[in-house]
Amino acid sequence: xxxxxxxxxxxxxxxxxxxxxxxxxxxxxxxxxxxxxxxxxxxxxxxxxxxxxxxxxxxxxxxxxxxxxxxxxxxxxxxxxxxxxxxxxxxxxxxxxxxxxxxxxxxxxxxxxxxxxxxxxxxxxxxxxxxxxxxxxxxxxxxxxxxxxxxxxxxxxxxxxxxxxxxxxxxxxxxxxxxxxxxxxxxxxxxxxxxxxxxxxxxxxxxxxxxxxxxxxxxx
Ligand SMILES: NC(=O)c1ccc[n+]([C@@H]2O[C@H](COP(=O)([O-])OP(=O)(O)OC[C@H]3O[C@@H](n4cnc5c(N)ncnc54)[C@H](O)[C@@H]3O)[C@@H](O)[C@H]2O)c1
Ligand SMILES: Nc1nc(=O)c(N)c(NC[C@H](O)[C@H](O)[C@H](O)COP(=O)(O)O)[nH]1
Numbered sequence: 001x002x003x004x005x006x007x008x009x010x011x012x013x014x015x016x017x018x019x020x021x022x023x024x025x026x027x028x029x030x031x032x033x034x035x036x037x038x039x040x041x042x043x044x045x046x047x048x049x050x051x052x053x054x055x056x057x058x059x060x061x062x063x064x065x066x067x068x069x070x071x072x073x074x075x076x077x078x079x080x081x082x083x084x085x086x087x088x089x090x091x092x093x094x095x096x097x098x099x100x101x102x103x104x105x106x107x108x109x110x111x112x113x114x115x116x117x118x119x120x121x122x123x124x125x126x127x128x129x130x131x132x133x134x135x136x137x138x139x140x141x142x143x144x145x146x147x148x149x150x151x152x153x154x155x156x157x158x159x160x161x162x163x164x165x166x167x168x169x170x171x172x173x174x175x176x177x178x179x180x181x182x183x184x185x186x187x188x189x190x191x192x193x194x195x196x197x198x199x200x201x202x203x204x205x206x207x208x209x210x211x212x213x214x215x216x217x218x219x220x
Pocket of ligand 2: 006007008022023024025026031034046050054055056057058059153154
């Protein structure tokens with residue numbers, strides 16, 4: 001499976017404010033680039049933190065791209081996937097609508113009643129891990145469902161875990177020209193943090209877009 005991570009940060013590396021309030025960092029051209037990435041993916045992954053704060057849709061917005069996918073025998077939008085150890089995704093979350101399939105990656109610690117409620121509203125549940133989602137195992141299960149290209153859109157906890165499990169193949173970051181600040185504001189990679197064996201990246205391109213730059217890396 002090919003795993004592509006995409007996010008937008010401020011120049012100081014933040015994904016959102018210290019209150020975890022969403023900030024529009026990307027401009028229209030960058031959101032269109034994200035739409036193109038979504039259109040090329042079989043599934044889009046976010047952490048439940050992002051679902052709880054942003055209530056994202058994660059679908060392909062461009063009608064031309066939706067039509068092109070349908071013409072190729074694919075659903076108009078990729079499947080949505082949430083890393084959600086304890087099944088905290090609200091049952092009225094936008095990404096549970098009928099626009100595409102939705103997978104919830106949960107752990108053995110997820111309460112049965114929450115799982116039943118979420119299955120009732122159409123979610124497909126994949127269990128991997130005891131307390132927290134075991135991402136390598138969960139991604140193997142997604143691959144068995146036909147997901148060959150996965151786009152991970154954040155947030156910082158999830159992106160850190162993907163790096164720490166060695167699962168990232170490509171990273172693109174839009175760096176917008178603003179400073180968000182805040183020692184507790186989410187950054188591109190949060191989690192515990194590395195103290196050695198830092199993942200190193202191979203810078204492949206630098207592109208000026210909107211009022212910022214897009215940096216694209218492959219992992220080594
Ligand atoms: N600017 C951007 O590109 C961008 C993108 C996405 C999110 N955001 C922002 O990021 C913030 C949310 O990020 P976050 O870091 O709080 O949450 P997150 O979206 O990374 O979700 C983290 C949660 O996922 C669950 N999870 C399950 N298994 C996990 C695993 N193996 N590893 C890590 N997490 C696992 C846990 O409950 C964890 O708390 C919001 O403020 C949102 O607006 C910004
Ligand atoms: N690329 C990007 N630029 C930003 O400036 C920003 N704030 C996000 N934030 C990620 C956000 O949390 C969601 O994951 C989706 O960007 C929302 O997607 P929808 O429009 O609901 O499909 N992402």
